[in-house]
Amino acid sequence: MTCSASLKRTVVAALAASCALPLFGCHRSQEYEATVEITRLSAARKDETGKTTSADVELNYVDCPGTQTDVVRGGNDFSACVEKLKVGDRVKVKLQHRWDPEGHYTFDVLDIAGCPRVPDPNDEASFKIVRECSDWRVNGAAVGFQCNYEDKAELTKACPWFKKR
């Protein structure tokens, strides 16, 4: 009888723990600050007066291992603000690491050198190239290269906003 009651308690506890699992699995956003190098600045769209209404800024995360390129497009105010920057500048950026409904983490650039940017969920022009390339060797000879797109421990340890899983 005691054994049966204990078994029931164990089963109920296991069921309760299973139901509570999703609570522990919630995906919280986190903000980071990083140093980047500006590698390209260009106007993507201009109005009839020649004023830039949309600008692209290409960034390289210089403190992160591998090749990480981020092309960020911003609107009117952002475009006017980033005009003060030039290619080769090393500046601070604010990032938000968040859960993407597609089933992985991603991050948005919220601010470049004091220029705030509001990410637009319909923006299809901004993109990231996050990869680590190394020589591909056969019989000891380098015959090409391989670039990995998956999470790498070394990268995510140094720059946690690149963590996807």
Place this chain on the structure above:
Amino acid sequence: METRDERAGEPRFRRRIDKVELLGLVVLVLVVLFAFANKVGAQPSGAKGVGGGAAAAAAKLAPADPKTAGAKPAEAEEAKAGDPRDAAGEAAAVGDKQEAGDKEDPVEQLKTAVLADPSKGGVPVHKEGLFRSPFAAPNKPHVHARVGLLLETVEEFDIKKGAFTAHFYLSLTSDKPMPPKIDLKPTNGKIEERDLLADLPTFKMWKITGTFHIQPDLHSYPFDTQELDIELEDDSNGQDILTLHPDVDHTFLDAGFNVPGWDTSFLRARILTHYYPDRFDNDDLYYSRFMFTLGVKRFATSAVFTVFVPALVIVLISLSGLWFPRNELEVRSNATTPMLAAAVLFHFALMQELPATAYLSRADKLMMGVYGCLFLHMVSSWIWFVFDESRTELIFRWAKYICAPVTLIVMAIAIVL
């Protein structure tokens, strides 16, 4: 404790046993028949499907470029003669200029070859240079070209056929002028459309759409990573005049690139210094083959929920039957035998999506574990009819003690393997 069957007496007990056995046998026979019919039906239709698909693809692609399809010249000529409209289509797709170049190049190279000793065969050779092959070009300058590839999209990836369609940009750059006629042709597929975007001596670029074939690796299915290969080779320029090098700075996936249902894992670009087995005497020329590989991995969450969860549910339902005593034999059997049918159907549904392999995938091993567990659970019921009725309770108890942990161990092994 006396069971209901024991109280009922021997004759009634035997009648019930016969019914259960009969039910089990009928279900098993139906399952075996269904499985056999499914397999017999699937094999020819699968092969027909693949063949039909390939034939359809060939029929569609042959007009675009019979030469790139790897057809022999005679076959290509036949294809052209058979359908002039298609030949015209090919010319439109590839370009008259390029087509003319393809025909001239080998002749030009063969002009410098000499027939050294007719008694040793009729193949002329080059006496100068590194290679004796008649297709060598000892008097032409040697050029190193860098190959860049931007993969735009991958579509219609069919793992059963081992085929996919890719849209990509291909660029060749060099510091010295490249041979005037360069035609990189796929060695593992067919080109549907090729647009020449730049044709300068030191810079050439194409926009290409083609269908390529791969050999899927299903050892780890459903946690498999597939390598989608695009292999290109210029068989008109040997390595004596053109050496290719992969260009890491200009090999990318397009912004927003993704393969539906798959996670991008890696890309690889390499050059294979390709040597053909002797096609004729002195066939010693090497060729540079550019090999681009996109590694895609099946989403793990999807794999778990579509393969592992159903298999485990089948085993758990069957396992629950062990807690029914002998007087509930029908319920106990109904928890196990229909699960065997479910497992077989589930397994065949999984196999329908994949090509036949000479090895077991992880999913196959999992299903072997499932079959083993279901067999064990059925044996735990059948064993009652082997031993004396006085041991009914003992068998009931020990069936639980043995089968439950063995099921867990077998399934753990099946999942890990």
